[in-house]
Amino acid sequence: MDQMEQWEYKTWKYKTGGFLGGKIDGEEFDAQLNQFGKEGWELVSCFDTSVYQGQSRDIVVVFKRRRR
Numbered sequence: 001m002d003q004m005e006q007w008e009y010k011t012w013k014y015k016t017g018g019f020l021g022g023k024i025d026g027e028e029f030d031a032q033l034n035q036f037g038k039e040g041w042e043l044v045s046c047f048d049t050s051v052y053q054g055q056s057r058d059i060v061v062v063f064k065r066r067r068r
Helices: 026-038
Strands: 007-015 042-052 055-066
Touching: 007 026, 026 042, 026 055
Parallel strands: none
Antiparallel strands: 007 055, 042 055
8 A cells, every 4th residue: 555645834934024014125035935845845825814904914825735
């Protein structure tokens, strides 16, 4: 019987900037995503946390990779 693939998951919370939130440093965000990719993590989900009238406080990013 074949062994089932096993996965591990990582959650990263990116804090947005600005007075009311919602500001993203695109270069910094991309650099961190690329670093996770180099470590073997694959992005599977990304969403923001709404605070007030659509303003985002955090961006939550979920990654997975095969368990080693």
